[in-house]
Amino acid sequence: MQWTPKTQNCINLGSYNYLGFADDWMNTCASMVLPEVDTHTVCSNSPSAEFGTTPVHVELEALVAEFIGKEAAIVFNMGYGTNSTSIPALMGPGTLVLSDALNHTSIVNGIRASGAAVAVFKHNSAKHLEVMLRTKIAAGQPRTHRPWKKIFVVVEGIYSMEGEICKLRSIVDVAKKYKAYMYVDEAHSIGALGDTGRGVCEYTGVSPSEIDILMGTFTKSFGGMGGYIGASKEVVSLLQNASSGHFMGTSLAPVVAAQVLASFKVIMGRDGTNIGATKLKALQDNANFLRQGLMDAGMVTLGQFDSPVIPVMLYSISKIAEFSRQCLLRNMAVVTVGFPATPLLLGRVRFCVSAAHTRADLEEALKNLADVAKVCHIRFHKHMFG
Structure with missing residues (x-):
């Protein structure tokens, strides 16, 4: 990859800007952020x-x-x-971690650094999770066979390379049965799923009280940077003293914290408007419109409706570089x-779909993507073959 001075106006279909705060920041957040x-x-x-x-x-x-x-x-930076x-x-x-097979690299590297024992279960499969839990609990810790000190189940709200939404209800039920702690990464789901944007818990009907650790980021739906963990006061106190990213890393820039805070207030309607609710509805409508259009054009999509992440x-x-080049030409x-x-x-x-996309943007994109699909020969959807 090489930087060039050339610029080109494009429809952005790749950035994490789910609720569009990167586009309308001056209108929605600036008055709350600039004083900082x-x-x-x-x-x-x-x-x-x-x-x-x-x-x-x-x-x-x-x-x-x-x-x-x-x-x-x-919060973290x-x-x-x-x-x-x-x-x-x-x-x-002494900790046993049951990790979804498609968990993000940040989770994988965190588990490796912890020294915990890890068992990987099939993606989004509560059935295989239970098999793994039963097997590992019965065997106990390596060499000593003593009971595990703690057991964690780690999943994501939306899987970023698949666009799939976690089957949280069934996974939580299994974790409860075996007294395992739940750790849910909501990086792509917070602000993007649920009627009020509260993520995969709201979307799947799981109470936040059933999840021990809720992690999320501010880079996707909130127009900022950094991340957070929500938990009990005891767990948060532990992280304040034991998480190197918090006690050794420079804290989130105050102006960025103000931006994230402002976007939360907009989403929650505390700015006195219904902009947040409008954004949430627009994101869902846009995601479903684009997904259906891609399928109708013969492309094979991963994930499911309502997810703002749509892999084809x-x-x-x-075909990888050629597809990108053909899109850039259009x-x-x-x-x-x-x-x-x-x-x-x-x-x-x-x-990656945004609430900031207009219907005209998506219609133009679908028209051009249908052409690119023909050029690159990727119309593999079953309806293309009768």
């Missing part, structure tokens, strides 16, 4: 435990906890680091993905 530039420095220049906590951080953590239905919350530095603080030797299968390695910016992020012969393009 005058009040605080642009960068906190210190970890939260030292001088990096400001009133806006405290207010943000309180509002996040309220929004997701947990007793307390802690990086979404990836939220998982990779908090998981080792929660899990360690390219399969062959040779003024569409897309993200294509291949090995090692996916299996060798399961390359794909991942579309």
